[in-house]
Amino acid sequence: MRVLGISGSLRKGSYNTALLRAAVGLMSDGATLEAESIKGIPLYDGDLEAAQGIPPAVQALKDKIVAADGLLLVTPEYNNGIPGVFKNAIDWLSRPSADIAKVFGDRPVGVIGASPGGFGTILAQNGWLPVLRTLGTRSWFGGRLQVSRAGNVFNAAGELTDEAIRAQLRKYLAGFVDFIRNRTPGG
Numbered sequence: 001m002r003v004l005g006i007s008g009s010l011r012k013g014s015y016n017t018a019l020l021r022a023a024v025g026l027m028s029d030g031a032t033l034e035a036e037s038i039k040g041i042p043l044y045d046g047d048l049e050a051a052q053g054i055p056p057a058v059q060a061l062k063d064k065i066v067a068a069d070g071l072l073l074v075t076p077e078y079n080n081g082i083p084g085v086f087k088n089a090i091d092w093l094s095r096p097s098a099d100i101a102k103v104f105g106d107r108p109v110g111v112i113g114a115s116p117g118g119f120g121t122i123l124a125q126n127g128w129l130p131v132l133r134t135l136g137t138r139s140w141f142g143g144r145l146q147v148s149r150a151g152n153v154f155n156a157a158g159e160l161t162d163e164a165i166r167a168q169l170r171k172y173l174a175g176f177v178d179f180i181r182n183r184t185p186g187g
Protein backbone atom coordinates (compact mmCIF):
# COMPACT_ATOMS: atom_id res chain seq x y z
CA MET A 1 0.00 0.00 0.00
CA ARG A 2 1.63 3.18 -1.18
CA VAL A 3 0.40 6.68 -0.59
CA LEU A 4 1.89 9.70 -2.31
CA GLY A 5 1.89 12.94 -0.32
CA ILE A 6 2.33 16.34 -1.91
CA SER A 7 3.12 19.49 0.06
CA GLY A 8 1.63 22.62 -1.44
CA SER A 9 4.35 24.95 -0.20
CA LEU A 10 7.67 25.81 -1.84
CA ARG A 11 9.11 27.30 1.35
CA LYS A 12 12.16 25.57 2.79
CA GLY A 13 10.83 26.06 6.32
CA SER A 14 7.27 25.11 5.35
CA TYR A 15 5.01 23.85 8.13
CA ASN A 16 3.09 21.82 5.57
CA THR A 17 6.22 20.12 4.26
CA ALA A 18 7.18 19.48 7.89
CA LEU A 19 3.75 17.94 8.50
CA LEU A 20 4.18 15.69 5.47
CA ARG A 21 7.65 14.66 6.66
CA ALA A 22 6.22 13.77 10.05
CA ALA A 23 3.45 11.76 8.41
CA VAL A 24 6.02 9.62 6.56
CA GLY A 25 7.13 8.20 9.91
CA LEU A 26 3.64 7.66 11.30
CA MET A 27 2.07 5.41 8.68
CA SER A 28 0.32 2.28 9.87
CA ASP A 29 1.77 -1.19 9.31
CA GLY A 30 2.11 -2.29 5.71
CA ALA A 31 1.64 1.20 4.31
CA THR A 32 4.22 3.69 3.11
CA LEU A 33 4.03 7.39 2.37
CA GLU A 34 6.34 9.06 -0.12
CA ALA A 35 6.79 12.81 0.27
CA GLU A 36 6.70 14.82 -2.95
CA SER A 37 6.77 18.51 -3.72
CA ILE A 38 5.54 20.89 -6.40
CA LYS A 39 9.04 22.22 -7.04
CA GLY A 40 9.92 22.76 -10.69
CA ILE A 41 6.35 22.99 -11.94
CA PRO A 42 5.98 26.05 -14.18
CA LEU A 43 2.97 28.33 -14.27
CA TYR A 44 0.27 26.74 -16.39
CA ASP A 45 0.34 28.20 -19.88
CA GLY A 46 -1.75 26.67 -22.63
CA ASP A 47 0.69 27.90 -25.25
CA LEU A 48 3.56 26.15 -23.48
CA GLU A 49 1.52 22.97 -23.32
CA ALA A 50 0.64 23.19 -27.02
CA ALA A 51 4.26 23.80 -28.02
CA GLN A 52 6.12 21.50 -25.63
CA GLY A 53 3.58 19.17 -24.06
CA ILE A 54 3.53 18.26 -20.40
CA PRO A 55 6.63 19.58 -18.54
CA PRO A 56 8.94 16.84 -17.17
CA ALA A 57 8.29 17.78 -13.51
CA VAL A 58 4.55 17.45 -14.10
CA GLN A 59 4.86 14.15 -15.95
CA ALA A 60 7.04 12.71 -13.19
CA LEU A 61 4.47 13.63 -10.55
CA LYS A 62 1.62 12.30 -12.70
CA ASP A 63 3.43 8.96 -13.00
CA LYS A 64 3.92 8.81 -9.23
CA ILE A 65 0.25 9.49 -8.56
CA VAL A 66 -0.79 6.79 -11.01
CA ALA A 67 1.54 4.30 -9.32
CA ALA A 68 0.21 5.12 -5.83
CA ASP A 69 -2.84 3.68 -4.07
CA GLY A 70 -3.81 7.03 -2.58
CA LEU A 71 -2.94 10.72 -2.64
CA LEU A 72 -2.50 12.99 0.38
CA LEU A 73 -2.59 16.74 -0.23
CA VAL A 74 -0.94 18.81 2.49
CA THR A 75 -2.25 22.26 1.90
CA PRO A 76 -1.31 25.68 3.21
CA GLU A 77 -4.00 28.38 3.27
CA TYR A 78 -3.63 31.74 1.55
CA ASN A 79 -6.30 34.40 1.86
CA ASN A 80 -8.82 31.85 3.09
CA GLY A 81 -8.33 29.68 0.04
CA ILE A 82 -6.05 27.32 -1.85
CA PRO A 83 -2.57 28.76 -2.50
CA GLY A 84 -2.18 29.55 -6.19
CA VAL A 85 1.04 27.55 -6.51
CA PHE A 86 -0.67 24.37 -5.29
CA LYS A 87 -3.77 24.85 -7.45
CA ASN A 88 -1.46 25.53 -10.40
CA ALA A 89 0.28 22.21 -9.81
CA ILE A 90 -2.99 20.29 -9.68
CA ASP A 91 -4.18 22.12 -12.81
CA TRP A 92 -1.07 20.95 -14.66
CA LEU A 93 -1.56 17.43 -13.30
CA SER A 94 -5.05 17.46 -14.81
CA ARG A 95 -3.61 17.91 -18.31
CA PRO A 96 -4.31 16.59 -20.85
CA SER A 97 -7.89 16.17 -19.72
CA ALA A 98 -7.95 12.71 -21.32
CA ASP A 99 -5.62 11.60 -18.49
CA ILE A 100 -7.81 12.87 -15.62
CA ALA A 101 -9.56 9.55 -15.17
CA LYS A 102 -6.23 7.71 -15.01
CA VAL A 103 -4.55 10.16 -12.62
CA PHE A 104 -7.43 11.22 -10.38
CA GLY A 105 -10.49 9.13 -11.22
CA ASP A 106 -11.70 7.10 -8.26
CA ARG A 107 -8.39 7.79 -6.51
CA PRO A 108 -8.56 7.97 -2.72
CA VAL A 109 -7.54 11.48 -1.69
CA GLY A 110 -7.05 12.99 1.75
CA VAL A 111 -6.41 16.64 2.60
CA ILE A 112 -4.65 17.96 5.68
CA GLY A 113 -2.85 21.20 6.40
CA ALA A 114 -1.02 23.43 8.84
CA SER A 115 -1.10 27.14 9.50
CA PRO A 116 0.40 29.45 12.10
CA GLY A 117 -3.07 30.95 12.56
CA GLY A 118 -5.95 29.72 14.66
CA PHE A 119 -8.01 27.84 12.09
CA GLY A 120 -5.49 25.36 10.70
CA THR A 121 -6.31 25.65 6.96
CA ILE A 122 -10.00 24.79 7.35
CA LEU A 123 -10.98 27.15 4.53
CA ALA A 124 -8.24 25.95 2.18
CA GLN A 125 -9.30 22.36 2.87
CA ASN A 126 -12.88 23.30 2.03
CA GLY A 127 -11.58 25.06 -1.07
CA TRP A 128 -10.24 21.77 -2.39
CA LEU A 129 -13.67 20.13 -2.34
CA PRO A 130 -15.00 21.34 -5.71
CA VAL A 131 -11.63 20.63 -7.33
CA LEU A 132 -11.49 17.06 -6.02
CA ARG A 133 -15.09 16.50 -7.01
CA THR A 134 -14.50 17.83 -10.52
CA LEU A 135 -11.53 15.52 -10.95
CA GLY A 136 -13.62 12.50 -9.96
CA THR A 137 -11.53 11.56 -6.94
CA ARG A 138 -12.75 9.36 -4.13
CA SER A 139 -12.13 11.85 -1.34
CA TRP A 140 -11.96 10.68 2.26
CA PHE A 141 -14.07 12.63 4.72
CA GLY A 142 -13.81 10.24 7.64
CA GLY A 143 -11.07 12.21 9.36
CA ARG A 144 -9.86 15.79 9.58
CA LEU A 145 -6.55 17.32 10.52
CA GLN A 146 -6.22 21.06 10.80
CA VAL A 147 -2.98 21.99 12.49
CA SER A 148 -3.32 25.48 13.93
CA ARG A 149 -0.65 27.53 15.76
CA ALA A 150 1.92 25.60 13.75
CA GLY A 151 4.73 27.65 15.25
CA ASN A 152 4.12 25.82 18.51
CA VAL A 153 3.81 22.40 16.93
CA PHE A 154 7.12 22.14 15.08
CA ASN A 155 10.59 22.99 16.37
CA ALA A 156 13.20 25.07 14.54
CA ALA A 157 14.39 21.96 12.70
CA GLY A 158 10.87 21.33 11.38
CA GLU A 159 10.26 18.33 13.62
CA LEU A 160 6.79 17.66 14.98
CA THR A 161 7.10 18.12 18.73
CA ASP A 162 3.44 18.27 19.78
CA GLU A 163 2.36 14.86 21.05
CA ALA A 164 -1.37 15.57 20.69
CA ILE A 165 -0.96 16.51 17.03
CA ARG A 166 1.27 13.47 16.49
CA ALA A 167 -1.53 11.26 17.82
CA GLN A 168 -4.10 13.03 15.64
CA LEU A 169 -1.89 12.65 12.58
CA ARG A 170 -1.30 8.96 13.26
CA LYS A 171 -5.05 8.42 13.66
CA TYR A 172 -5.81 10.35 10.47
CA LEU A 173 -3.29 8.29 8.50
CA ALA A 174 -4.59 4.99 9.89
CA GLY A 175 -8.12 5.97 8.94
CA PHE A 176 -7.06 6.99 5.45
CA VAL A 177 -5.16 3.74 4.93
CA ASP A 178 -8.20 1.75 6.11
CA PHE A 179 -10.35 3.71 3.66
CA ILE A 180 -7.98 2.85 0.80
CA ARG A 181 -7.82 -0.82 1.81
CA ASN A 182 -11.56 -1.25 2.13
CA ARG A 183 -12.51 0.57 -1.00
CA THR A 184 -14.74 -1.25 -3.38
CA PRO A 185 -14.12 -0.14 -6.96
CA GLY A 186 -17.21 1.52 -8.34
CA GLY A 187 -18.99 1.04 -5.03
Ligand SMILES: Cc1cc2nc3c(=O)[nH]c(=O)nc-3n(C[C@H](O)[C@H](O)[C@H](O)COP(=O)(O)O)c2cc1C
Pocket residue numbers: 009010011013014015016017076077078079080081114115116117118119120121
Ligand atom coordinates in the same frame (compact mmCIF):
# COMPACT_ATOMS: atom_id res chain seq x y z
C1 LIG B 1 -0.46 35.49 0.69
C2 LIG B 1 -0.67 34.82 1.99
C3 LIG B 1 -1.93 34.71 2.50
C4 LIG B 1 -2.15 34.04 3.71
N1 LIG B 1 -3.43 33.86 4.15
C5 LIG B 1 -3.64 33.02 5.21
C6 LIG B 1 -4.98 32.64 5.56
O1 LIG B 1 -5.95 33.04 4.95
N2 LIG B 1 -5.14 31.79 6.61
C7 LIG B 1 -4.07 31.30 7.32
O2 LIG B 1 -4.28 30.52 8.23
N3 LIG B 1 -2.80 31.65 7.01
C8 LIG B 1 -2.56 32.50 5.96
N4 LIG B 1 -1.29 32.84 5.61
C9 LIG B 1 -0.18 32.39 6.45
C10 LIG B 1 0.25 31.02 6.05
O3 LIG B 1 -0.57 30.06 6.70
C11 LIG B 1 1.71 30.82 6.46
O4 LIG B 1 2.53 31.66 5.68
C12 LIG B 1 2.15 29.40 6.38
O5 LIG B 1 3.42 29.29 7.00
C13 LIG B 1 2.19 28.91 4.94
O6 LIG B 1 2.41 27.52 4.88
P1 LIG B 1 3.88 26.91 4.84
O7 LIG B 1 4.49 27.13 6.20
O8 LIG B 1 3.66 25.45 4.56
O9 LIG B 1 4.65 27.60 3.76
C14 LIG B 1 -1.04 33.52 4.43
C15 LIG B 1 0.24 33.67 3.90
C16 LIG B 1 0.44 34.29 2.70
C17 LIG B 1 1.84 34.38 2.14
